[in-house]
Amino acid sequence: MIRRISSKWAKTIALQRDKQVSGFLPATAKMTGGTLKRMLNRYGMVYVKPVHGSYGNGVMRVEKGRDGYRYQAGRKVARYASFEALYDALRKETRKKAYLVQRGIHLLKHRGNRFDLRVMTQYSPKKRWETTGIIGRAAAKGKIVTNYHNGGTVHSAEALLKPHIRDVDAKLKSLGRLGVHTGRALRKSFPGISEIGLDIAMDKTLKPWILEVNTSPDPYIFLKHPNRAVFRKIRRYQKFYGR
Ligand SMILES: Nc1ncnc2c1ncn2[C@@H]1O[C@H](COP(=O)(O)OP(=O)(O)OP(=O)(O)O)[C@@H](O)[C@H]1O
Ligand SMILES: [Mg+2]
Missing domain, CATH: 3.30.470.20 (ATP-grasp fold, B domain)
Structure with missing residues (x-):
């Protein structure tokens, strides 16, 4: 089989x-505003990825720094001052698809x-x-x-x-x-x-x-x-x- x-x-x-x-x-959760925020606070860097994905498509790296938030998709990097602005932008990338958030490994x-x-x-x-x-x-x-x-x-x-x-x-x-x-x-x-x-x-x-x-x-x-x-x-x- x-x-x-x-x-x-x-x-x-x-x-x-x-x-x-x-x-x-690595710690993994279904992505919501709440799980993303909590894991960013805990780990500083996380990966988000489609529940049903392959070839690395849709995978993004999200970081919380001293002066705000940033995420990277492909080679594109975007920065935001607040978590809310970051999450709005991420949601536009992920559309309505289910995503996971996972502790990022360096x-x-x-x-x-x-x-x-x-x-x-x-x-x-x-x-x-x-x-x-x-x-x-x-x-x-x-x-x-x-x-x-x-x-x-x-x-x-x-x-x-x-x-x-x-x-x-x-x-x-x-x-x-x-x-x-x-x-x-x-x-x-x-x-x-x-x-x-x-x-x-x-x-x-x-x-x-x-x-x-x-x-x-x-x-x-x-x-x-x-x-x-x-x-x-x-x-x-x-x-x-x-x-
Ligand atoms: N938590 C993480 N920390 C660091 N790098 C990661 C993490 N998750 C994924 N990556 C990087 O992104 C790549 C793609 O992620 P993942 O393997 O989870 O999805 P996928 O490749 O789209 O699925 P598939 O291998 O089935 O095609 C990984 O091979 C790795 O290089
Ligand atoms: Mg893979």
Whole structure:
């Protein structure tokens, strides 16, 4: 069975229930004026994104500073003196669509560009969750999302992490385990799923954060993986489950 869960909110709720995973989820709420204001006061920087979105479309970064508020969409930045003015403007961007507000993570950078990691975890033919690949994505200059459709570029995770981490291998292994825990947790709520792609942000303390979990992850990004066996295995597992 192939199953794709589109609601980022439904997936968040399912993962918040799991003790092995919940500590890696940035605080997330359905966006209202109240939740946005509260989370800006608490975290200073948040991301807002459509509940049903993809390719980084509609994702915005909102900040509260000493002299007011600002938000960024694409490369466009707008500033406001009051929360009310900010929220009015945001509502025009989001129209009537449902949005989430999520604690913003200050991503590590590669040559000045933000990057995150994509962890591919699949239900194997032996019926066990297995992390089959990890790869990195860097945002285009000045952009707030790393998605390929927004000019992002693909890099090996090792190359991105090396300047920041002493034991890259150990870090990748622990991300692999996080993928497995996430697969198990999600399958409890959504029994049909057989693969997930985790968007992992790393902050400067090197703590990983799960920004979102895709249930029909793109395998082709792994064509850029330095080890060709990685892509082959990903496709083999996908075909086993009819993808
Ligand atoms: N809380 C956050 N803090 C920092 N960066 C974030 C946060 N949420 C999202 N981002 C950035 O925006 C990108 C897009 O966000 P997200 O993955 O949630 O939506 P999407 O890409 O539109 O969905 P999909 O991956 O299904 O296409 C992330 O890959 C990441 O680079
Ligand atoms: Mg994503």
